[in-house]
Amino acid sequence: MTTASVNPPPRLLMGPGPITADPRVLRAMSAQLVGQYDPAMTSYMNETMELYRHVFRTSNEQTLLVDGTSRAGIEAALVSLLEPGDRVLVPVFGRFGHLLAEIGERCGAEVHTIETPWGTVFTPEQVEEAVLAVRPKVLAVVHGDTATTMCQPLDDLGEICRRHDVLLYCDATATLGGNRFETDGWDVDVASAGLQKCLGGPSGSAPITIGSRAVRVIEGRRHVEAGIAESGDVGRGVRIASNYLDLAQIIDYWGPRRLNHHTEATTMLYGARECARLLVDEGVDVAVERHRLHGAAMLAGVQGLGLQVFGDVAHKMHNVVAVHIPDGVDGDRTRAGLLTDFGIEIGTSFGPLHGKVWRIGTMGHNARKDAVLVTLAALEQVLRAAGVPVTAGAGVGAAQEVYA
Amino acid sequence: MTTASVNPPPRLLMGPGPITADPRVLRAMSAQLVGQYDPAMTSYMNETMELYRHVFRTSNEQTLLVDGTSRAGIEAALVSLLEPGDRVLVPVFGRFGHLLAEIGERCGAEVHTIETPWGTVFTPEQVEEAVLAVRPKVLAVVHGDTATTMCQPLDDLGEICRRHDVLLYCDATATLGGNRFETDGWDVDVASAGLQKCLGGPSGSAPITIGSRAVRVIEGRRHVEAGIAESGDVGRGVRIASNYLDLAQIIDYWGPRRLNHHTEATTMLYGARECARLLVDEGVDVAVERHRLHGAAMLAGVQGLGLQVFGDVAHKMHNVVAVHIPDGVDGDRTRAGLLTDFGIEIGTSFGPLHGKVWRIGTMGHNARKDAVLVTLAALEQVLRAAGVPVTAGAGVGAAQEVYA
Incomplete structure (x- = not known):
């Protein structure tokens, strides 16, 4: 071979x-x-x-x-x-x-x-x-x-x-x-x-x-x-x-x-x-704060896109957020569109949440502003393609407010 | 830190x-x-x-x-x-x-x-x-x-x-x-x-x-x-x-x-x-033959250096040979000399062979002629430094005959 x-x-x-x-x-x-x-x-x-x-x-x-x-x-x-x-x-x-x-x-x-x-x-x-x-x-x-x-x-x-x-x-x-x-x-x-x-x-x-x-x-x-x-x-x-x-x-x-x-x-x-x-070298506290910041920006961004966040947000990890897949949207097909068209991977779910939520991470090397914003921009596109009405720039804009 | x-x-x-x-x-x-x-x-x-x-x-x-x-x-x-x-x-x-x-x-x-x-x-x-x-x-x-x-x-x-x-x-x-x-x-x-x-x-x-x-x-x-x-x-x-x-x-x-x-x-x-x-890509048979060849060269080389080989040579793996540490030679000190002066690592031993033999490998990327010859040349030097009488070039020469 x-x-x-x-x-x-x-x-x-x-x-x-x-x-x-x-x-x-x-x-x-x-x-x-x-x-x-x-x-x-x-x-x-x-x-x-x-x-x-x-x-x-x-x-x-x-x-x-x-x-x-x-x-x-x-x-x-x-x-x-x-x-x-x-x-x-x-x-x-x-x-x-x-x-x-x-x-x-x-x-x-x-x-x-x-x-x-x-x-x-x-x-x-x-x-x-x-x-x-x-x-x-x-x-x-x-x-x-x-x-x-x-x-x-x-x-x-x-x-x-x-x-x-x-x-x-x-x-x-x-x-x-x-x-x-x-x-x-x-x-x-x-x-x-x-x-x-x-x-x-x-x-x-x-x-x-x-x-x-x-x-x-x-x-x-x-x-x-x-x-x-x-x-x-x-x-x-x-x-x-x-x-x-x-x-x-x-x-x-x-x-x-x-x-x-x-x-x-x-x-x-x-x-x-x-x-x-x-x-x-970065400082463990500094890294934790970086994860908090970019996690908060992603959270604001997905909310800005009109997505409903799963679970008790007060007890959410900094580095991952779960959002309900909007009614009528094929979760796996939308994820595949993100991957093949934009090169961005977000997560599916297990057990009782299977097919119900997407999980989006902001961690390690990817706890960065550009990674957050580009993901929100691409998510806006695939949501729109799936028939979800989304205000242009709503996700990125909400995240930018966190960074402001 | x-x-x-x-x-x-x-x-x-x-x-x-x-x-x-x-x-x-x-x-x-x-x-x-x-x-x-x-x-x-x-x-x-x-x-x-x-x-x-x-x-x-x-x-x-x-x-x-x-x-x-x-x-x-x-x-x-x-x-x-x-x-x-x-x-x-x-x-x-x-x-x-x-x-x-x-x-x-x-x-x-x-x-x-x-x-x-x-x-x-x-x-x-x-x-x-x-x-x-x-x-x-x-x-x-x-x-x-x-x-x-x-x-x-x-x-x-x-x-x-x-x-x-x-x-x-x-x-x-x-x-x-x-x-x-x-x-x-x-x-x-x-x-x-x-x-x-x-x-x-x-x-x-x-x-x-x-x-x-x-x-x-x-x-x-x-x-x-x-x-x-x-x-x-x-x-x-x-x-x-x-x-x-x-x-x-x-x-x-x-x-x-x-x-x-x-x-x-x-x-x-x-x-x-x-x-x-x-x-x-190399071919599994070709790689096995390569290991056989360089293992045979290393075996001949250590024998050429006057070292006695441990065990039943007819049933030896191609890729490693054990040699008795000559009488009066500090095995670990000699190995350390090889490492610090020549950058070459050979192995010590476990259990009943601990302190009695060195183990020398010729495998994977290092089943190569230059790796075999340079190891034998360095081994000759450290053996001589440890007081073992070794004929100059005896190890490398014996290996070269295998390659000829």
Whole structure:
């Protein structure tokens, strides 16, 4: 067979992620490899840990990368914390809450969920009530669920968890870097993310931070890998059911012992490091404010186009907005028109929202004025083509007012 | 903190992998992203499947990528095939056999091993005898174990497995693309690999091929993910203990249903696709012969330098050779000299060989005459500096005779 090298069509990815990568991240990823234990590699790994401590706002020593997509980071956290029979509580407010529950089940945990309608979030009181009823080992909660665009406030959950001796795991995939996230300030025990949202990189690396309470649980389940046994430390807990996602071994690989585990995905590490480097260089607070601004402009713009926004706007993530597809409009056909005629991608939806809303992102490299305005201009055209009456310039104009 | 962008020192990676990536692969990886369901992405995924069918020498429809390092591919295969209590037989002839056994244990399988001294391989009779004694569901075997450099002949194992109704899984990480590997010709049910050896790419993507007998087992364990339930198909088997490495879900993601699972690691996919594309363009047989040639030259070269080769040379992989560290030589110090003075990395060793042998690779982009000769020239210098009497030009000369 004859196949050409990749030559992707130019796209502006304004969906809920993945988004267009920052060219600087792709450039860093084109650097040549060094060996796993090269002094340069060791420095890159240590710098990556330190950079992500800034991004996660933590002093956690164990701040590192899981080699896989954001889902690998989630599963690494849960499979390393949860032993079969352990209780885990998952507040579900969108698709990714279901995912946490499902992974918990696969770990053999006793999974308890509470649910709130899509488009809403939980109050701290609702969560505490469930914690008291379930008495879980772990509270596993999504910070921002792109399925609904909602951002669950976490400010009080860490304190509730400490008070009741519960570990708090947060999936920050969709929010980190574009919304305030305070690992230490909120007493989050473990948080994980991915590069393909506000961090401006490609999917394939999962930054994770693990606090000391969680490290103790994980290290209690350590069993040394056969064939490289240098030490006999075997924990008291049930052995972690995964080798690849065993955080105890991954900690040993990133730590001063540098015990061989997987072969680090060097190119993804270069990318993850660059994502964090650019964010820290910009200032994490500045980047969050940038996401707030462009998210607000997009929100005003879609409202200006006459589109109705889904969900509780007061609890929306900065970086994604869901809008109801107007009556009589074929959502997928309109999205296809945006893609083929304008090179712009916006998102479809899952589950109960399937076919009902579009999801439009403003994150990472694409949290920019030109990306917002061009998307609104193109959206105006495809809406009009679909028979929706739209005042010329209404979307762009409303966004410009936010920028003014 | 202020950190500069990555700027790795120039290295020639002549260890057992990772190796210097083909610059064309890194270039392909610098291409901009497209969305997960973009028509361009769907084409790239389908082309990647077809390219790896050529690389694995198979007509298996289910030939795809697991988003993680080669170890993720191994675990995906084993966790998707093995239910708790299932028997798995692992012939162990090096470190990676221990890894397969360990992963099998973590899956809750009843793991049986047979062992042969490091530096040797098994006869088909030894394997069949063990199959008859254990009656496993799965025979899990490493093709080439870089820990010992040995390549286990697989020609007869598939036939043995078919005769006794056993599934054959092969870890082809270290061999694929540089040594003959015949998925269909050898009746291999599942094989997985990585990019960082003979395929000439960076670690972080695990090509895998799954034959129809294995697909039936895996699909019998399918449970539909909550939150995207479009279909009610639930298999009869025990649910796969991992979500991230659940091959039933990954098959649905790569297949015509395109059911959302993880967010594909697009950049790694670009890289994996380019690795296979270059290999298929060269010709898989031609690439194997190239690895044979440069491996033979390196073998002759190290023997010319007076170094004693470890293990059964008749069963050595083409792409790596292990040599005994001469008496009185500090192995790590000599390796460090090679790295810092010449920019060349060779490998240390694990387990029983730790501190006793060096491992030298000639694979992927570095299976080239200049890489072989410059490594031998530098090795001559550091051996002499370590007090080993070496005839000037002996290594390079012996290699040149192979090339003549």
